[in-house]
Amino acid sequence: MSRVGMYARVSSGRQEKEHTIASQIAAVEQHVAAMGDVVDAEHRYIDDGWPGDALLRPGLDALRDAVALGAFDRIVIYDPDRLARRFIDQQIVLEEIARKKVEVVFVHGGAAHTPEEQMALGVRGIFAEYERTKILDRTRRGRLHRARSGAPPPWSNPPYGYRYLPGERHQPGTVVIEECEAATVREIFAWVGVDGLRLRQVARRLDERGIKPRSGARWSPSTLGKMVRNRVYVGQTHHQKYESIEPREPRDRLRYRRHRKSSSRRRPEAEWIGVRVPAIVDEPLFQKAQERLVDHRRETAGQVKHQYLLRGLLFCGTCRRKMWGFGCDVGTRHERRYYACNGRDHYTGRDDQRCPSRPVRAEDVEQVVWADLARWLQEPEQLAIQLGAQRDKIRTVLEAHAAEQRRLGRELTRQMQGIERLVDAYQAGAITLDELRGRRERLEEAKQRSQRELTELERQHDQALAQHRVVDELQQLKERLRRGLERCTWDDRRAIVELLIEKIEVDEPNLKVHYIVPLGTSDGRSSPVPSVRAATPACDGAGGPGGTLCQPCPRDGER
DSSP states (O other), X not given: OOOEEEEEEOOSHHHHHTTHXXXXXXXXXXXXXXXXXXXXXXEEEEETTOOTTOSOXXXXXXXXXXXXXTOOSEEEESOHHHHOSSHHHHHHHHHHHHHTTOEEEETTTEEOOSHHHXXXXXXXXXXXXXXXXXXXXXXXXXXXXXXXXXXXXXXXXXXXXXXXXXXXXXXXOEEEEOHHHHHHHHHHHHHHHTSOOOHHHHHHHHHHTTOOOSSSSSOOHHHHHHHXXXXXXXXXXXXXXXXXXXXXXXXXXXXXXXXXXXXXXXXXXXXXXXXXOOOSSOHHHHHHHHHXXXXXXXXXXXXXXXXXXXXXXXXXXXXXXXXXEEEESTTSTTOEEEEEEGGGSTTTSOTTTOOOOOOEEHXXXXXXXXXXXXXXXXXXXXXXXXXXHHHHHHHHHHHHHHHHHHHHHHHHHHHHHHHHHHHHHXXXXXXXXXXXXXXXXXXXXXXXXXXXXXXXXXXXXXXHHHHHHXXXXXXXXXXXXXXOXXXXXXXXXXXXXXXXXXXXEEETTEEEEEESSOSSOSSSSEEEEOOOOOOOOOOTTSOOSSSSOOTTSOOTTOO
């Protein structure tokens, strides 16, 4: 009895629901039983919901690994287009399997032993690729026709307050109002547009009333902001508002991706196709809510209850999030200022994800950072030497960058042209598939290496330009520094801090300051600061940084 493996694939969630995987497996098992063999459970390789235009699939990769290890003698597949939808991809996998002396049998098509059978298999691969292109074109034209006919978007997750009812075959679906949610939507618009509540106040009121969103434990101001600005609630929505694109910088380049175009971008407004849906709120109330949002932004723009010298520069050493400032006992003589990690916030940090780091006293942190910065700024001669050396270094970096960028650009162009020539040579029959794969892999590695070098070069170039601007601005600050740092106003100190400091890491009980221009440090990036103990005074009954942040602590408008 031969060792037999099997492979099955479907390319969409709809096919998964219609159990086409189960039908493929049943047909393959029946074919294997007719041959007098049995497929072991560990030799079943299945890809649910994976398109056939990509070779990076978990089931297919596991199958190819098993073939390389000699796990079986025969592979049974339902149809060649289940293996791949592109002709060249089919040939790559089939030749890779054939080199290991493993027989491939198709339920529809049999085995390809003779040249005639191999030619027929290749023709079927070409038609499979053609069929995929035609399916995509018909799907695109069908969607455009339905959109121009006024059909609502086929929402998989409709906006809060609506429900999408799928239509029958060849019939568009309908959008209806979910009355229990629509009542909440009307209250939210009234609270914002008529009562003038801020989004955080609306979220707090919803939580107090026990009204939950569709997903999640509580409402967030960002979710409410998107809801209040969404014109679907006055009956207007659009098709073709976004288009799918390949991600420029994937989060994980080694992760399997079901879809090659896994990112999206906004289309030009001229390409949108508008349709009407039932309205939940009227246009005057919607416009009042928009005006209130604009007023709230205008009222809080640049206004804080306390002055925070290091606002936007502090980062938590535990979870790497930004830290924000807040005050306790506001309006009393015991008023205090603190910096706390954003992961401790009531909305951004859930109960099981809240950062354990403690808030730190703002006065302590600001005093230590300013003392370290002033230590160098109060030495004009040393500062002039550092600035001169830094200017020469930046000039050298920029000149070297221009030459290296031209070299890498030429190298990248040659590598891309080499890949194109290899494909042309393979299609012309000048080289074999093994030679194409080996030489193309080497060229792809060189291409990726050049792209990484070019990206790193761009980062160094941007950093050098930023330092160049800082050096120029520091030269202009010389006259101000001559008056003495002790007489600097808070605005002057804030301008100097923003100019020189890139970020500050708070890792209790230590701080680490990263300067944009290296002020006498050896690594040219950061300067250690003497330790400062994070202050954790008692809450005093009015909330405070000891333990969790108490509800009475003022937090709105201070970010």
